[in-house]
Each structure stands twice: as C-alpha cells, then as structure tokens.
Amino acid sequence: MTPLLELDAVSKRFPLGRRRLFAKAPPPEVHAVSEVSLTVHAGETVGLVGESGCGKSTLVRLITRLLDTTEGTIWFNRREISGVPARFFARDTNRADIQMVFQDAGESINPRFTAADAIADPLRKLLGLRGAALQARVEEAATQCGLPLTLLGRYPHQLSGGQRARVGIARAISTHPRLLVLDEPTAALDVSVQVTVLKLLQQLKAELGLSYIFVSHDLNVVRLLCDRVVVMYLGRVVESGPAQQVFEAPRHPYTKSLIAAVPRLEGTRPTAPRLVGDPRSPIDPNPNACRFHGRCPAGFDRCGTAMPALREVAPGHLAACHLND
Amino acid sequence: MSNVLSVQDLSVAFHTRAGVVHALDRVGFTVGAGETLALVGESGSGKSVTAYAIMGLLEAAGQVTGGRALLGEIDLLAASPAALARIRGKRVAMIFQNPRTALNPIRPVGTQIADVMRRHGGATWFNARDRAIEALRAVGIPDPARRARAYPFELSGGMCQRVMIAIAMAARPDLLIADEPTTGLDVTTQAVVMDLIAEMAAQTGMATILITHDLALAAERARRIAVMHAGHVVEVAETATLLARPMHPYSARLIAATPTAAGALDDLQSVPGALPDLRGTIIPACRYAARCDRRQADCGETLHPHEAEPGHSIACHHPLGVAA
Ligand SMILES: Nc1ncnc2c1ncn2[C@@H]1O[C@H](COP(=O)(O)OP(=O)(O)OP(=O)(O)O)[C@@H](O)[C@H]1O
Ligand SMILES: Nc1ncnc2c1ncn2[C@@H]1O[C@H](COP(=O)(O)OP(=O)(O)O)[C@@H](O)[C@H]1O
Numbered sequence: 309m310t311p312l313l314e315l316d317a318v319s320k321r322f323p324l325g326r327r328r329l330f331a332k333a334p335p336p337e338v339h340a341v342s343e344v345s346l347t348v349h350a351g352e353t354v355g356l357v358g359e360s361g362c363g364k365s366t367l368v369r370l371i372t373r374l375l376d377t378t379e380g381t382i383w384f385n386r387r388e389i390s391g392v393p394a395r396f397f398a399r400d401t402n403r404a405d406i407q408m409v410f411q412d413a414g415e416s417i418n419p420r421f422t423a424a425d426a427i428a429d430p431l432r433k434l435l436g437l438r439g440a441a442l443q444a445r446v447e448e449a450a451t452q453c454g455l456p457l458t459l460l461g462r463y464p465h466q467l468s469g470g471q472r473a474r475v476g477i478a479r480a481i482s483t484h485p486r487l488l489v490l491d492e493p494t495a496a497l498d499v500s501v502q503v504t505v506l507k508l509l510q511q512l513k514a515e516l517g518l519s520y521i522f523v524s525h526d527l528n529v530v531r532l533l534c535d536r537v538v539v540m541y542l543g544r545v546v547e548s549g550p551a552q553q554v555f556e557a558p559r560h561p562y563t564k565s566l567i568a569a570v571p572r573l574e575g576t577r578p579t580a581p582r583l584v585g586d587p588r589s590p591i592d593p594n595p596n597a598c599r600f601h602g603r604c605p606a607g608f609d610r611c612g613t614a615m616p617a618l619r620e621v622a623p624g625h626l627a628a629c630h631l632n633d
Numbered sequence: 634m635s636n637v638l639s640v641q642d643l644s645v646a647f648h649t650r651a652g653v654v655h656a657l658d659r660v661g662f663t664v665g666a667g668e669t670l671a672l673v674g675e676s677g678s679g680k681s682v683t684a685y686a687i688m689g690l691l692e693a694a695g696q697v698t699g700g701r702a703l704l705g706e707i708d709l710l711a712a713s714p715a716a717l718a719r720i721r722g723k724r725v726a727m728i729f730q731n732p733r734t735a736l737n738p739i740r741p742v743g744t745q746i747a748d749v750m751r752r753h754g755g756a757t758w759f760n761a762r763d764r765a766i767e768a769l770r771a772v773g774i775p776d777p778a779r780r781a782r783a784y785p786f787e788l789s790g791g792m793c794q795r796v797m798i799a800i801a802m803a804a805r806p807d808l809l810i811a812d813e814p815t816t817g818l819d820v821t822t823q824a825v826v827m828d829l830i831a832e833m834a835a836q837t838g839m840a841t842i843l844i845t846h847d848l849a850l851a852a853e854r855a856r857r858i859a860v861m862h863a864g865h866v867v868e869v870a871e872t873a874t875l876l877a878r879p880m881h882p883y884s885a886r887l888i889a890a891t892p893t894a895a896g897a898l899d900d901l902q903s904v905p906g907a908l909p910d911l912r913g914t915i916i917p918a919c920r921y922a923a924r925c926d927r928r929q930a931d932c933g934e935t936l937h938p939h940e941a942e943p944g945h946s947i948a949c950h951h952p953l954g955v956a957a
C-alpha cells in the first residue's frame with residue numbers, strides 16, 4: 309500500500325541573522341526539524357509528541373506547506389509536494405486535501421466571521437464555491453460535526469469552547485480533505501468537552517476515511533486516539549511505532565521519562581528517574597552526539613561521540629538509542 | 634492535624650452589567666499543616682475565584698458576600714487591607730497559572746526575589762541578593778548567579794514557574810495556593826515543579842491548596858480532593874476514597890471523563906450539559922440538577938454539605954452508593 313503522506317529525511321533550519329558578505333563562517337542556525345522520515349497511510353491516525361520546542365509545530369507547518377523545507381522531500385498521494393514553494397501552495401491542486409485544525413479555535417477563527425463565514429472561507433478560497441452550493445457544503449460540514457445550524461450565525465465569542473472547536477473542525481473538513489493535521493486541538497478544553505471532541509474526531513475518521521496527524525502533549529489522549537505515535541526530541545524522531553506498544557514498552561530513554569511523568573489516577577508512579585534540566589540548545593547542535601546526551605539518565609561515553617541511528621527494534625517499532633545495539 | 638486554613642460558607646458575587654453573578658455559594662473546606670488539598674472542577678467552576686477571595690485579590694466587580702477564611706485566629710475576609718498586605722507574601726503565598734505574566738517583565742528575576750526577601754523574608758539590603766541566588770539554586774535553576782540577572786522573557790515557562798515558586802517560598806509561608814501551577818507546561822517539567830512544591834512543603838510543614846482541572850494530577854499529589862461545580866463544593870474526601878467511591882454524581886462523571894483511567898476512547902463519557910447561568914436570583918438549590926441523571930422531585934429542596942461518613946462530605950440529596 310502506498311502511503312498517503314511520506315516524509316523522507318526532512319529538515320528545517322532557521323538561520324540566525326543574515327549571512328554577511330565575506331564572512332568566514334556561515335551564520336548559526338536553529339535546527340528545528342532534523343532528518344525526519346515518517347509515513348501516514350489512508351485512514352491512519354499518527355500522534356506526534358514531545359516537549360515544548362521540540363519541533364512539532366514546525367514539522368506540521370512543513371507538512372501543510374506553510375513553510376519550505378531546507379532538505380528532504382514530502383510526498384502526498386505519490387506526488388512530491390515539497391518542490392512547490394510555500395507561497396504557491398495556496399493555489400496547489402493538493403491544497404484542499406490537507407487541512408489544519410489549530411490549538412485554540414477561538415483564536416484561529418477571525419472574530420469578525422460568523423461560524424458560517426469561518427466554515428465557508430476555505431470553500432470560497434480553495435474551491436471557488438458560491439451561492440447555494442457553498443451554503444450546502446457549509447451545512448453539510450456543520451451537521452457532520454454536530455454543530456446545530458441555528459448556531460451558524462454566531463460570532464466566536466458567542467460560542468462555547470466546545471462549539472468553537474466544532475467550528476474549527478467543520479471548517480477543516482468542509483473541503484473534503486484526505487489528511488487533517490491537528491495541532492493540540494483539545495489543549496484549551498475541559499476534560500468533558502475534550503471527550504466529545506475526541507469522539508467526534510473518531511467518528512469523522514470512520515465516516516469519511518480521513519487520516520490524522522495529531523499533535524499533543526497529552527500522552528493519554530494520544531494513547532486513546534492514535535494508531536501510531538512518533539516521539540520527537542530536539543528536532544529528531546527518537547522513537548516511533550504502534551501507540552500501544554510504544555506506551556507499554558518504550559525503547560528510548562526519553563520516551564520512558566515522558567511516560568513516567570504522566571500523572572496517574574492510582575497516584576503511584578513507577579520509579580523511573582526524573583528528567584531534570586532543559587533540553588540543549590537547538591542552535592548548531594553537535595552532529596556527532598545524541599541530542600539527549602547530558603540529560604539522558606542512561607547516557608554513556610559513546611553517546612557523546614556518535615549520533616544513534618533510528619533503527620527497527622521490533623516490527624514497525626523504531627528507536628534511536630545506542631542502548632538498543 | 635491542626636488546620637492551617639478553614640474556609641467556611643464563603644460566598645462571592647460579581648456585579649456586572651448583565652446582572653449579579655453568584656460565583657461562589659457557601660464554599661467550605663479545610664487544609665492542615667503539611668497537607669495538600671486539591672480543588673478540582675471544570676473551567677468556570679469557581680476555583681480561581683475561591684483563591685482570589687482568600688488572598689483578598691478579587692477585582693473591583695467582585696464582592697465577598699459572606700463567610701470566613703480563618704488562618705489561625707485571623708479571618709482573612711475581615712482583615713484590613715494593611716493587615717492583609719502583611720499576611721500576603723509572608724504567611725500566605727500564591728502562584729499563578731501564567732508565570733510569565735505574573736512576574737514583573739522589566740525587573741530581573743533575582744531582584745524580584747530579593748524584593749520579597751526584604752519585605753517578608755527578614756533579609757537585609759546586604760544579604761537579600763545572596764539569598765535570592767540561594768533561593769534560585771534551591772528551586773533547581775542551574776547557574777543561579779547568572780540567571781538572577783535574567784528578565785522573565787529570557788527564561789522558559791518551566792523556569793519562570795520555578796522563579797515564581799522561589800518567590801512564593803521566600804518568606805516560608807504557612808499556606809501556598811497554587812492556581813493551575815503547571816497548566817501549559819510539559820509533563821516532564823510539571824513533574825519537576827510539583828516535586829519541588831512537595832519538597833518545600835515537607836521541609837517547612839506548609840499547607841498547599843492545589844487548584845487544577847486535571848484529576849490525575851490531583852490524584853497523584855493531593856491527600857484530599859474537593860470537587861467544585863458552579864460555585865459549590867459538592868464533595869470533599871480523601872483522594873483514594875473519592876476516586877474509588879465518589880458519592881456525588883458530578884464527581885463520578887468527572888472521573889469518567891478523565892482519559893487517564895480509560896482503556897479506550899469508548900470508555901470515556903463526557904459530563905452532559907453545561908454549567909448553569911449563575912446570574913439572577915432563581916438559581917436551583919442543587920446547581921447540578923439540570924445535568925443530573927439521578928434528579929428527583931426533592932432535589933429542589935435546600936441543600937447543605939454534610940458528612941456522609943467520617944472525612945467524606947457531600948452536597949446531594951441522593952448520593953451514589955447509598956440506598957435511595
Ligand atoms: N469578573 C467577573 N465578572 C463576572 N463573573 C465572573 C468574573 N470572574 C469570574 N466570574 C465567574 O465566576 C465563576 C468562577 O470563575 P473562575 O474563574 O473561578 O473559574 P475557574 O474554576 O477558575 O475556571 P478556569 O479553570 O477556567 O480558570 C464563573 O461563572 C465566572 O464566569
Ligand atoms: N521562525 C523561527 N526562527 C527561529 N527559530 C524558530 C522559528 N520557528 C521555530 N523556531 C525554533 O524551532 C524549534 C521548534 O519550534 P516549534 O516547532 O514551534 O516547537 P513546538 O511546536 O514543539 O513547541 C524551537 O527551538 C523554536 O524556537
């Protein structure tokens with residue numbers, strides 16, 4: 309089966325400051341995303357986790373083609389889309405196929421747009437719909453998201469957090485996309501509202517055959533919603549595999565610390581060592597050292613002299629750590 | 634165990650153009666020395682208003698309309714602004730959800746800690762700076778002498794929250810109120826920040842009120858949990874009891890909506906309905922009634938929190954686990 313989305317060694321670096329003429333060394337760079345490879349199949353939900361600043365949102369912006377890659381290729385439905393400059397992607401044939409849902413629907417929806425305007429916006433811009441056809445699609449999307457049509461005339465501040473989240477999702481699915489990229493869609497919601505939004509996503513996936521990339525720092529939500537999970541640390545994928553397997557038997561020390569830090573209702577936590585300190589600087593990191601070295605509770609000499617490769621540790625389960633050698 | 638704080642019948646109203654909002658109604662709970670009490674409930678349930686009322690930091694539209702908050706002998710709700718200002722920072726300290734906005738953006742963090750040290754911590758002009766650096770070291774900030782000169786925007790969210798804790802702990806308060814102290818932080822940073830609060834409490838016998846909407850965090854960190862809904866404390870019990878045998882229908886629903894416990898998404902249940910409108914005068918006796926599937930005719934009758942069993946109090950006419 310060919311994947312819907314495929315990333316091959318994708319990197320994004322942001323130069324700090326301008327390159328000066330005649331300067332001896334190139335300017336320092338923030339390595340936001342480094343050599344990330346991943347695939348998303350049709351109907352699959354892939355979770356993307358990792359601490360703040362590890363590059364999740366940058367990766368998402370590369371996939372949705374809001375940013376250009378520095379290196380690597382992105383394939384969507386067998387077509388290379390990384391070659392299309394971000395500024396032209398708005399008019400690209402695949403633009404309507406990849407849609408995005410943002411963290412705080414309240415902030416990402418234009419406050420002067422009614423719910424109907426917000427849902428209609430991508431239909432107008434990307435599909436050129438007008439009049440009755442437009443209205444029909446707006447109502448279809450609202451209904452699919454369980455948003456009462458009577459609320460379509462309201463402005464964002466007149467809607468509850470859960471209703472705003474529904475508008476954000478309705479807007480994203482209105483163009484009939486194949487891939488939905490969700491960046492912390494429930495982070496601003498109460499647990500109870502979160503449950504309804506998660507169930508809506510699950511239902512839409514079953515009904516419409518959508519694929520999801522789901523970014524979250526709530527590992528419990530990822531565990532419940534995702535088929536596969538990708539763990540990032542300082543721009544690199546350090547582990548990926550079936551969600552169940554990664555959560556039950558993590559093979560990378562960072563994933564282990566992450567899972568151990570999640571509060572449990574039972575109140576007891578396994579005695580995994582606490583992850584202290586902050587990640588290292590993403591500016592020109594040492595290419596010959598594990599990026600977790602120095603903070604890793606299991607680190608040893610070799611971690612400071614060689615970058616561990618991402619290797620298969622079990623079928624479909626990859627990890628990048630010298631301990632697995 | 635002696636109570637550090639005893640809140641009794643605390644009521645708060647906000648005067649708005651759209652009417653009077655009865656945000657808190659006869660809220661009550663206690664916290665003992667060295668103990669952590671968690672205040673949980675969905676957004677808008679009144680957790681922060683409770684904290685602000687106790688601290689005397691309600692905004693002008695808010696008014697305490699009844700009740701007491703006893704810190705030892707002193708009723709914080711009746712104390713003069715001058716007395717309250719002395720108590721705040723010295724005996725009671727608070728840390729806020731968004732540390733970056735709570736800190737002064739144009740003062741180096743070390744200076745801000747030194748200010749509190751001088752005002753409340755018994756430090757002098759000469760040693761306040763050293764003690765501030767010591768405090769930064771104590772909250773696990775590497776290279777504290779250099780970091781003391783940093784401005785809040787130069788520090789990560791987790792580091793700002795550690796600075797807030799350093800400020801809160803500067804005067805060794807008897808009571809710490811932590812309002813969503815780790816919301817927006819990574820789980821790994823959250824664990825470090827919460828460990829730090831627990832360590833401080835263990836060292837000084839400080840009582841802690843942990844305000845959170847994360848039941849799992851409360852479960853892990855608190856000895857007792859108070860559940861709030863629409864301005865009422867609906868249930869208070871020891872953590873293990875509350876999770877294993879919730880008696881209030883809302884507590885049970887809240888637990889069923891928490892992803893931590895669920896094996897699959899289908900196991901999760903949302904709490905039906907929404908918080909009631911708290912404006913005006915005709916607020917039902919049980920503010921959960923419109924959402925409750927156990928409601929009966931007598932649920933409209935006056936409701937008082939009562940002890941269903943030792944240490945387990947609820948406000949419900951037909952609690953779970955009790956023959957009807
Ligand atoms: N300035 C205000 N004017 C009117 N009503 C207010 C005001 N501040 C708070 N309230 C009301 O008081 C109630 C409790 O609010 P509070 O902020 O304490 O909730 P919370 O539990 O802390 O919620 P969150 O988790 O979102 O912070 C809500 O009904 C809220 O609308
Ligand atoms: N435009 C930019 N210029 C410089 N650095 C950037 C830029 N955008 C992102 N970064 C850096 O890239 C890294 C990853 O950021 P981001 O993807 O936003 O993290 P996350 O979403 O996981 O919190 C961070 O170190 C961030 O500071």
Ligand code: SF4
Pocket residue numbers: 560561562598599600601602604605606607608611616628629630631
């Ligand atoms: S390679 Fe070394 S430093 Fe990196 S995760 Fe493995 S043990 Fe830790």
Ligand code: SF4
Pocket residue numbers: 882883919920921922923925926927928929932948949950951952
């Ligand atoms: S008093 Fe009645 S309506 Fe209120 S929670 Fe109890 S059973 Fe439900």
Ligand SMILES: [Mg+2]
Pocket residue numbers: 364365
């Ligand atoms: Mg982000």
Ligand SMILES: [Mg+2]
Pocket residue numbers: 680681
């Ligand atoms: Mg609050």
